[in-house]
Amino acid sequence: MSDYQPLRPRKGPIGRALAPVAGFGVTLGSMFRPTVTEQYPFEKVPPKPRYHGRHQLNRYADGLEKCIGCELCAWACPADAIYVEGADNADLAATDGAGAHRSPGERYGRVYQINYLRCIFCGLCIEACPTRALTMTNDYELAGPTRAGMIYEKQDLLAPLAEGMLAAPHPMVEGTTDTEYYRGEVTGPTAEQVAWVREHRPDDPTVEAAARVVEGEAPPPRPTRHRLRGSATKSAAARAAGTAAAGAQREPEPGTDAPTAEDAVRPKGVHA
Amino acid sequence: MGLEEAAPSGFLLTTVEDVAGYLRKASLWPVTFGLACCAIEMMAAGASRFDLSRFGMEVFRASPRQADLMIVAGRVSQKMAPVVRQVYDQMSEPKWVLSMGVCASSGGMFNNYAIVQGVDHIVPVDIYLPGCPPRPEMLINAILALHQQIQDAPLGVNRREAAAAAEAAALEATPTVEMKGLLR
Numbered sequence: 190m191s192d193y194q195p196l197r198p199r200k201g202p203i204g205r206a207l208a209p210v211a212g213f214g215v216t217l218g219s220m221f222r223p224t225v226t227e228q229y230p231f232e233k234v235p236p237k238p239r240y241h242g243r244h245q246l247n248r249y250a251d252g253l254e255k256c257i258g259c260e261l262c263a264w265a266c267p268a269d270a271i272y273v274e275g276a277d278n279a280d281l282a283a284t285d286g287a288g289a290h291r292s293p294g295e296r297y298g299r300v301y302q303i304n305y306l307r308c309i310f311c312g313l314c315i316e317a318c319p320t321r322a323l324t325m326t327n328d329y330e331l332a333g334p335t336r337a338g339m340i341y342e343k344q345d346l347l348a349p350l351a352e353g354m355l356a357a358p359h360p361m362v363e364g365t366t367d368t369e370y371y372r373g374e375v376t377g378p379t380a381e382q383v384a385w386v387r388e389h390r391p392d393d394p395t396v397e398a399a400a401r402v403v404e405g406e407a408p409p410p411r412p413t414r415h416r417l418r419g420s421a422t423k424s425a426a427a428r429a430a431g432t433a434a435a436g437a438q439r440e441p442e443p444g445t446d447a448p449t450a451e452d453a454v455r456p457k458g459v460h461a
Numbered sequence: 462m463g464l465e466e467a468a469p470s471g472f473l474l475t476t477v478e479d480v481a482g483y484l485r486k487a488s489l490w491p492v493t494f495g496l497a498c499c500a501i502e503m504m505a506a507g508a509s510r511f512d513l514s515r516f517g518m519e520v521f522r523a524s525p526r527q528a529d530l531m532i533v534a535g536r537v538s539q540k541m542a543p544v545v546r547q548v549y550d551q552m553s554e555p556k557w558v559l560s561m562g563v564c565a566s567s568g569g570m571f572n573n574y575a576i577v578q579g580v581d582h583i584v585p586v587d588i589y590l591p592g593c594p595p596r597p598e599m600l601i602n603a604i605l606a607l608h609q610q611i612q613d614a615p616l617g618v619n620r621r622e623a624a625a626a627a628e629a630a631a632l633e634a635t636p637t638v639e640m641k642g643l644l645r
Contacts, residue, residue, distance in 0.1 A: 226512045229601050236596075268563070268570035306567035306579075309593035332590045332603035334610065336567065336579065339589055 241310040251378040252354035255322030258298035262314035270307035274300035286389040289358035294367030301343040326415045353402040353410035356395045377409035470618040482612040492528035493521040497535025499562040499594040506597035525551040536564030537577040
């Protein structure tokens, strides 16, 4: 192999003398480039809007749930992470009062569980959902010390009640069917619904805000969604991580929110 | 082991607990142990963009004897299970296990005969992290939660009392086979 000819020309005497320390040039040069490190728990860089984070069960503007307990999400799930059990809205009359509904129409999801230790965040459940009840949020901070605690129940997944929404169960808006709900023609609670809730659950905390919406003193409710917890100081981050470890960090952040992805994406084939 | 074994339960022991917890959580060294795709995210968490060295744990030790955190990153096949257990046994106390990703935590979408349905069948897991794979932020979040667990860990007398209380609670608890969940 003595006839080897290097492709690159040989360096001159100065280049050869500096060769052992030439690598430090890279180190030195990178000192003057901007830092790429993200200060994660202290400054959170939000993921892309369509990031597949944890799920959320949405609500209609009057507070009724969108989930109809059809189990299509559970059937679509490749990891068998979802368990749904539906029930009849008519059966609510015995416990919650005549005419009570949890979702518009005939059925509602009585049991809804997602096992986050099986879920692979593929989004096939979202594609399968016929009422767009199930969507995904940008919250990815999921960790827990127990396997049982990582099974999220319906109350953990339901979207928080926005200001002005009336807590379910209560009757549907009079004169509507689930079709009107689905077309987005229900924009908030009505006086009859507020009166019904006042009669059956006088101490319901959402009645007053809903009544203000009915009287026109407050704007109609906007749907909210679970959000990534905000950037934290060092101690607050440790505390938040601690409560997350205790399996308690599931409360959604209430409050006003920019228009959600749910607003932007209409159900397929529906033009309100 | 040391001072904490001799100290009586009281302010001295709790002070030792606080200091030991602070030191332990601030120098957690993970073992280099990647099993599948989650290991790519684990490497990303150690690289410059997410930079685990901000939390004193950039040194992924190649020898389990020098490590005190095992991040089980990926699905554990039945054939790999004895190896995982051996790596865990070779680590020196105190040691912790983080089950990263759904496959390590519960078998995930691989519900079949080849995959161990949760690494807690072979090693005790301190914290579970879902995701397929979890992004590096999720891993850091889980590690911070584990840091808090380590900080709050009792020692000496308190540790024995906590273990006894946990055992008593486990004996009282409903067995898993009898849990009916929300089924009617």
